[in-house]
Amino acid sequence: MSSQGLSPSDRSRWPAEIGAAMAVAGFQLGRMVSRQRLLLALLGVIFPAAVMLAVRRTAASGLDRDLAVAMIYALVPEAVCMLGLLVTMCPAVADELERGTWIHLAVRPGGRRALLVGTYLAAVIWTSTVAILAAALAVCVAGVSKPVPLVGMLGALVLLSSLGRAALFALPAVILPKRALVASVGVALVVEYLAGFIPAVINQATVSLRLRSLLVSWMNWRRQLPVEMQLLIDPQPAWVQISAIFALAAVLLVVAVKILEYRQFPPSAEI
């Protein structure tokens, strides 16, 4: 090899691959800082707060804390995170094909892996930032007591939601790049909101079950829940739920990376 002195080929590939993934993440975040995306992000930050404000105004005697938390949970770690990830993670491959940049990445060593992992990181960072701001604003607007620990808890749920669901959306992004958005909405509805609410083994492999269980655990709601509602949560401790989300994300990402590494896009698909 001609570039022995500076080439990374002599060294372990791991630092180089991490560096490449970080480079992709940085590049993708740079792409996201566009007027359109910033406007969308602003909408994502304001929307939950606007809903909470409207609900607070209609409530005659102030907003119940538990009800406010449940609403913010539904609006932010669920809705805002889902929508944010649909916009940022789903086009991971389709965007590169449309821009004609896929071919440049596919011929780099580990380029496909770096693309997916880097886009995943960028999607998680972008969505989490927007969602945490949205949660903080919504908590402030709701006027609930002890807002700081609440924002901390919602921030953790946002981060876990983004980590798990970005990995989930990585699969449609690599399997059906040109229909990734539609496929991801389908996956979200079927896996997260249908399978996730079936009280059987199948819901163990969903992020929504883990997030609900964490919310119930951290808010100490378990004893207040009716028996039928208890079927929709997992009674295991928080560390199990968090580990399950990490494990699920890791498995989904590895599968998506393997699929992308194996995929071929004929020349006509690049244009």
Next chain:
Amino acid sequence: MLALTHVTKVFGSVIGVNDVTVDFGSGAYGLLGPNGAGKTTLLGLITGQLRPTMGQIRVFGERPFGNARVLQRIGFCPAADILERRATPREWVRYLVRLSGFGPRAAAERADRELDRVGLGEAMDRPLFTLSKGMRQRAKLAGAMAHGPDLLVLDEPFDGLDPVARHDLVGLVQRWAVDSDTDTGTSGPRTLIVASHLLHEVEALHAGLAVILGGRLVASGTTGEIRDMVDAMPTEVRIRCDAPRRLAKAVCDTTSAEGMRFEGDDLLVVATRQPRALAERIGRAAVEDRLAIGEVSAADQSLEGIFGRLVRLHRGVGS
């Protein structure tokens, strides 16, 4: 350095590359073929974007698809324009070099140096959408070369460029093929493959040629060898006259005519390796036999024409 053995690539019912066997050592090579001939597919196979359906590809002795060791040594400049409009050439090339495994500082150094080398030093901080096509081509070229590859593959690199830009880039890639890597001072063997549908572009590189058509490799060798091969094939001369059968009788007794056929009532097509002698014979016949010659035209000498003749030769059809 690069060997393809009976390589076939099929996309559904479409054959992209059909039973190609070719070796490329170090040096410059032109891959010549009209649009849709299978050049991009062949380059996709060489650069590890595609897997062959049948056959075997070895680049630096290894299979290229998904092989980081091989991909590290390949630089590829695709034909498609970069639609990454907002990035600057500096950001784009640094990004690509980082994807090749270099750290941020080394990537910055290499990107800046390569952009200078391709003549984008002044424009490297302008967004790509503000640059001309020629400048974007230079940025793509810098991205392909900045990580110091040993095999540089360029797909239609001069397409759409003005003559000055084309001349500059031809010189640039020619120098790449003979230069050493300035970082290490090493001058290991390098291979340059340039795909084009324009013969004169490839001729300007003084490169060996491989001609591809319909996914098949129909000829390979030096420019001179291919020209000799084409010249050795009979040329079709089309003569429009009022009495083609009388004209055929007049010319068939000459050694210059190797085959003939009639098309319609007024057209005679003669295959010959001596078109000048045939033209003289036609002239004499016109005078002696009082024939009215309306038109005499030789076969298409354009690249498409040469390809057509090469294909016929490849398939064993005389003319």
